[in-house]
Amino acid sequence: MDRWLGFAPVEREAQLVRWLQNYDDAASWGDDPYRWILDSLPPGAAGADAQSALADAIRAVLARRPDVEPLGTHREQLLYNLLQLAAAIHRPGRLWPPLLEMLNRRKLAGDFFGSDLRASLRAALIGNQGDTQLAALWLRMGRKQEDFLPGTLVDAYYGALMLPPENGGPSPVVAESLSLAAKDLEPDLDRRRPRFMELLRSLTTAFPRDSARWDVDLIRMAGAAGWPRWACSCVNAFPRFPDPGDVGMPTPVARAIGSSFDVPIKEELWSGCLARMTLGNGALAYYERFRDEFEAGLDNMREKTKYRSDRAWVGLFHMTFERSLNQKWITRPSQIESSASFLCPTFRPLNPGFSSADQSAH
């Protein structure tokens, strides 16, 4: 890489084209050439400098329109490695315009050993978005209506996640992409909760905030974008709000507290799935006991039984709620409904005959 950096720009471009077709130094590596190049990058600022130089060379190759003009002796290999390399280098200032031009030409076709070249273009576009032009495309992909770039709901979400930040936060498209992903993420209903939690984790690590703030932001995002209610099991259902004494909880818990302690619900969240209340001493003690018991149960479930589905979450919530009433942590209110009235329409139990049409309704 040091030797390559010493070349003139034209020589760099020519050498890159050869490397990407597995010639010269890249030939003995035994893996895709783009990986060899990435592994050759030095750490720290020197790596950043090298990435900028690579981006210049990639831009020069893209300017030769390799999707429509013959280039190299192994066209598919060259294009695959070129786009995969671009995908791993975040240099939108250099790479966004030529990648967008390639997308707009809609001429890219073919595959390299079964890898669709358009999928590599998608990856390169995701990592190098210089503006919000592709927001509509990611939503189209999330609705399975995109007719050129292949991609899943998860790809569409990652495309939205990598749109340029707005005021230090995620693009508003992210909330809707998550909603689309949650509705059709996973045919195995026992796996949808852990998979959706992975998506949420990628969001919260991409835009670091205090966990308490993210707890509230995710709930508001879910409510505004209409995430399916089962996804409530994927967020912290007992968030702490910035206002002193303000906490959130599943609505059955809020109603039990309201009846016993005469505390009104301050705000309904996520279409009534959760509620916000301002709690004083007695009510707060019940709330904290319930929350701690439930969270300990979640930890136990995750560590010991390995149950991670939203159905398991619902079952645990139901048991904790009933126990809190039966063991008199709280006085059983005379007119409180069972937690089932909250859970049934929200978290329909698994059923082999549960059709996809039914799922989309929830």
Next chain:
Amino acid sequence: MVDDYRVPQSRENLLLKSVGTAGIGAAKLKEGFTNFFKSNIRGSQTPDFILPVNAPNRVPVRGGAEGDGLQPGLSLVRLLNLTGLERVYRNHTRHASGEFNSLEDHTKDFTVWLRDKCQAGDAELERFIAATLDMLNNDRKKHAYQPVWAARWDEFKPYLDHPEGATRWRQALGLKPDSRPCWYAVLKYKVGEVGSLFRPSQLDADWSGYHFPSPAGVPVWRGGFPMDCRGESDRPLSEYVHQQIDHRLDHWTLAGRRVKLGLMNDPLGFQALRRRHHDLLVNHFGEAARQWRL
């Protein structure tokens, strides 16, 4: 230092090997630590914090569709202390821009010279900043000066238009008071431009009590938390370190073309500042943060 959970065992070993482990008084420890910092961080083209020995403090940056980590399009902010660059300016008096020519006269008062540059009209100031960044981009390849401290732009933004200007900027980012007022330029750039980003530890902060350890249990991508030298912040900012990088003029123009003079008169004493910061961390991250010593 060795109780700081952010210092990995491998870096602790490097420090102990350098300063020794027995018969060390306070003065010798300070001298050994300072020398260690100079050789392994400040003057190194491959400072310890970018090496595998510091892997636990590497902040993951998201690469396209893979992995977790900071969104590379997030913006960072750096306060560039122009006053602190006197020696660099004097070493580059023959810079091609001609901007620093007048410093060839060694008797020229640098403070007055810099004030005139920073208070010049818009076009002159832009030329001066462009020349300064170009000078630093070239200089860093020969003379390392690590690390660069950076914060999150979105978190720092509310301070930008504070009536006390650069005085408040400096305080918010926990820059310790200098013996003289300093001119600061604000630079804004992307996480994806820095190569690698790291959570700082005391080992990267020289012998400075103004660096305060961040509490255990906070994810690495939150970085460290600068001590507000005004003691008024109600939420801790995130701070990171990275190596020197090339800065472009648009890093300055995108930050609002800001250059201002920061004063060093902090309202609270050093111990009070540390107590305030400690309280802030406890309030924010819970009782676990109380374990840290004042």
